[in-house]
Amino acid sequence: MKKPDGKVVLLGDMNVGKTSLLHRYMEKRFQETVSTVGGAFYLKQWGPYNISIWDTAGREQFHGLGSMYCRGAAAVILTYDVNSLQSLTELEERFLALTDSASADCIFAIVGNKVDLTDDCALPPDENRPEKSVASCSSKVRKQVCAEDAIALYKKILKYKMLDEKDVPAAEKMCFETSAKTGYKVDYLFETVFDMVVPIIVRQKAEGPPQTVDITDYKPAKRTKSGCCA
Ligand SMILES: Nc1nc2c(ncn2[C@@H]2O[C@H](COP(=O)(O)OP(=O)(O)OP(=O)(O)O)[C@@H](O)[C@H]2O)c(=O)[nH]1
Numbered sequence: 001m002k003k004p005d006g007k008v009v010l011l012g013d014m015n016v017g018k019t020s021l022l023h024r025y026m027e028k029r030f031q032e033t034v035s036t037v038g039g040a041f042y043l044k045q046w047g048p049y050n051i052s053i054w055d056t057a058g059r060e061q062f063h064g065l066g067s068m069y070c071r072g073a074a075a076v077i078l079t080y081d082v083n084s085l086q087s088l089t090e091l092e093e094r095f096l097a098l099t100d101s102a103s104a105d106c107i108f109a110i111v112g113n114k115v116d117l118t119d120d121c122a123l124p125p126d127e128n129r130p131e132k133s134v135a136s137c138s139s140k141v142r143k144q145v146c147a148e149d150a151i152a153l154y155k156k157i158l159k160y161k162m163l164d165e166k167d168v169p170a171a172e173k174m175c176f177e178t179s180a181k182t183g184y185k186v187d188y189l190f191e192t193v194f195d196m197v198v199p200i201i202v203r204q205k206a207e208g209p210p211q212t213v214d215i216t217d218y219k220p221a222k223r224t225k226s227g228c229c230a
């Protein structure tokens with residue numbers, strides 16, 4: 001198997017649709033999933049680069065693994081469910097700290113999934129959009145998390161990372177709403193992120209592997225009878 005050149009990690013609470021988003025992008029279909037155990041990854045060829053995309057488990061019991069998956073990540077996709085404010089709050093409270101092990105210039109995307117379950121009846125009337133009948137909205141729920149909430153979280157992340165807004169992609173560009181079920185904006189999400197990680201991959205490759213010392217390789221110098229002057 002070819003060694004990946006860069007890494008993208010999906011993080012977020014259980015049930016928000018991380019696995020479904022990856023299936024939709026990689027296999028172009030929506031299928032029933034089982035809750036992820038540990039983590040799994042796909043490889044995606046992007047131009048000359050091989051990008052690994054890691055799907056992680058949102059379940060609390062696997063939380064400890066998250067920072068391991070994030071190690072050296074060029075991008076982290078923080079995923080929530082637009083119908084669950086709690087899933088957005090969890091990103092800040094439970095998942096953000098896991099990204100401490102990511103690359104220093106890691107890209108952050110915030111993704112609100114399951115928009116197919118919401119109506120847009122809450123939006124103000126638009127002259128260009130025909131009025132929807134109440135009936136067409138009745139089976140859908142009002143979105144619990146609006147785009148502004150995601151943008152506010154993105155700004156908090158910049159603060160947490162001590163990054164200046166002018167040095168990173170704009171919040172509006174990095175907050176997405178998707179539906180793994182219908183495929184809405186799924187390709188756009190992944191492809192935007194891949195385009196952004198290419199410069200990070202180029203830099204990581206130019207710098208070579210991280211300079212770490214493996215202490216298991218350490219062998220104390222043998223003492224000779226004649227001591228240091230031998
Ligand atoms: N309607 C709708 N359902 C979705 C969507 N994405 C995922 N689901 C459903 O939500 C449930 C959870 O999806 P998963 O992709 O397994 O969620 P996950 O984030 O990977 O969950 P963990 O692996 O437990 O962390 C499944 O029943 C999916 O079919 C979506 O865009 N729309």
Ligand SMILES: [Mg+2]
Nearest residue numbers: 018019035036
């Ligand atoms: Mg999963």
